[in-house]
Amino acid sequence: MNSQFTDRIWKRVEPLWNNYLEHPFVKGLGEGWLEEEKFRHWLKQDYVYLIDYSRLFALGSAKAHNLATMNEFSKLLHGTLFMEMDLHRGYAEKFGISREDLENTGAAATTTAYTSYMLNVAQRGSIEHVAATVLACAWSYNFIGLKLSQIEGALDHELYGNWIQTYSSEEFTDLAESCKQLMNTLAEDKPERELAELEEIIYKTSMFEYMFWDMAENMETWPVKES
Numbered sequence: 001m002n003s004q005f006t007d008r009i010w011k012r013v014e015p016l017w018n019n020y021l022e023h024p025f026v027k028g029l030g031e032g033w034l035e036e037e038k039f040r041h042w043l044k045q046d047y048v049y050l051i052d053y054s055r056l057f058a059l060g061s062a063k064a065h066n067l068a069t070m071n072e073f074s075k076l077l078h079g080t081l082f083m084e085m086d087l088h089r090g091y092a093e094k095f096g097i098s099r100e101d102l103e104n105t106g107a108a109a110t111t112t113a114y115t116s117y118m119l120n121v122a123q124r125g126s127i128e129h130v131a132a133t134v135l136a137c138a139w140s141y142n143f144i145g146l147k148l149s150q151i152e153g154a155l156d157h158e159l160y161g162n163w164i165q166t167y168s169s170e171e172f173t174d175l176a177e178s179c180k181q182l183m184n185t186l187a188e189d190k191p192e193r194e195l196a197e198l199e200e201i202i203y204k205t206s207m208f209e210y211m212f213w214d215m216a217e218n219m220e221t222w223p224v225k226e227s
């Protein structure tokens, strides 16, 4: 089988993604000892992150060159707004966080930087740039979910089991696979200069992913205090 663009990407990101598994937030999630208040912080930040992330799929639909690609992006938009964000709404209900509070969460510095970077690249670029911005997000959560699901008892954990079930599920794996397939199709026959540009976008978003775990672990909002 011919090598695909995502095989090249995997070689580049694998060492960094393996570091996600060693991150204290991710380790705590998988082993079940993560402090609940840190998880609540992640939950609220991730909800507003996903609102902006969903806009990328809408942009992908708008920039698509054919109906099949439009359809793929619209399915990804639907999957994020309903399947993935339902996970967050379920946790919020459990924690007594209202829908309004969840939706009106003030984005932390890292959340703002990450979503602004993706939206800027996607708005300025073409359809393949949009596909590059969304790839690490879906693929790396599926990677983490599948790894954590192998830890004994993780899937049945009272609080975090649901998180691991969602991100390792067939439905989420399909969503991540669709992002990979879209990227491979859109990267076909592109010259090396353009492939290198797409690779950089995917690597940068992978670094933002690590920063997002740090943001949750440190319960970061903005680093400068108002006097």
Ligand SMILES: Cc1ncc(CN)c(N)n1
Pocket: 046, 049, 050, 084, 136, 137, 138, 141, 209, 212
């Ligand atoms: C920050 C972040 N990255 C990725 C995912 C998976 N869509 C997420 N929910 N949040």
